[in-house]
Amino acid sequence: MDIQSLFSVKDKVVLVTGGAKGVGRMISEAFVRNGARVYIASRDAAACHSACAELNALPDESSTGTAIPLPADLSSLAECERLAAALAAREPRLHVLVNNSGATWGEAYDSYPDAAWTKLMTLNVQRVFALTRLLTPLLESPPSQKSKNHHTATDDPGRVIHIGSIDALRVPLLPTFAYSASKAALHHLSRHLAVELGPRGVTSNTLACGPFPSKMMAATLRNFGEEIKGANPLGRIGLPEDVGGACLFLASRAGAFVNGATVALDGGVSLMSKI
Structure with missing residues (x-):
């Protein structure tokens, strides 16, 4: 198979949660630049519309796709349900779901608040499950490809890509x-x-991301950027092409047989001993 077909995501329908900023924005751009129709969900409606306007203004190339804003506060179950219904009203099938929305909270052990656990476990785990479950009917392969035992034989399964962390x-x-x-x-x-x-007929994989330039990492990189780069075997932090390329691989024919994997996307820094 030629490389263009092997790694193509052209005309695929993609939903990127938290896709307006940071790592999510990098992922959204990678899919748009390679011909996908990308729905961007974000709690910040203004950022959602702004990101889509920027992506739709990319140089007109034959493979350039489109970006469509679907603002939603994914910490709310009702908003997850509304988002899933809105997408189903627009698209008969979703090829790729990128669960990128998330939050962090750093505070000393002795004062670490209970509210942090509620917020992060809800958004980073519980709502990921809820949204994936709600969108499964769109992600599943067409009924014509299903056998009597409900197994789906397809070389183009639906894809769920979770954005995890090397901190896990x-x-x-x-x-x-x-x-x-x-x-x-x-x-x-x-x-x-x-x-x-x-x-x-749906795969589920995780990218355990190391440091990337984002709002979430801004303060850490500002204060410890050089130390973080120096501790990495590759001597740098992640770039948009790194996370975008990994998502394109998992979403394309090239990644169709990858299922249940956790890929450390960190330049090897998670392998380094701190002793």
Whole structure:
């Protein structure tokens, strides 16, 4: 198979939660630049519309897709339900769901608030499950491809890509207790979903991301950027092409047989000992 077909996402329908800023914006742009129709969901409606306007103004190339804003506060179950209904009213099928929306909270152990756990476990795990479940009918392969035992034989399954963290693979230095625990839960949820959704023609995989330039990482990179780069075997932090390319791989024919994987997208820094 030629490389253009192997890695193509042209004309695929993609939903990126938290897709207006940071890593989500990088992912959204990668899909738009490669011909996908990308719905961007974000709590910040203004940022959602602004990101889509910028992406739709990219140089007119034959493979350029489109970006469509669908603002939603995904910390709310009712908003997840509204988002799923709005997408179903527009599209007969969703090819790729990128669960990127998330939050972090750093505070000293002795004063770490209970509210942090409620907020992060809800948004980073519980609502990911809810939205994925609500969108499963759109992600499933067409009924014509299903056999009598409900297994779907397809080389183009629906894809769910979860944006996790290397803080779920190792203990972080920063006091982000609820964040690291919620991302570890997300990683395992992805594996559980891989087993549940595989027979329905949907894969579930996780990108355990290291440091990328984003609002969430801004203060850390400002204060410790050089140390973070120096601690990485590759001597740098992540770039838009890194996370965008990983998502394109998982969403394309090239990644169709990857299911239940957790890919450390961190330049190898999670392998380094702190001793």
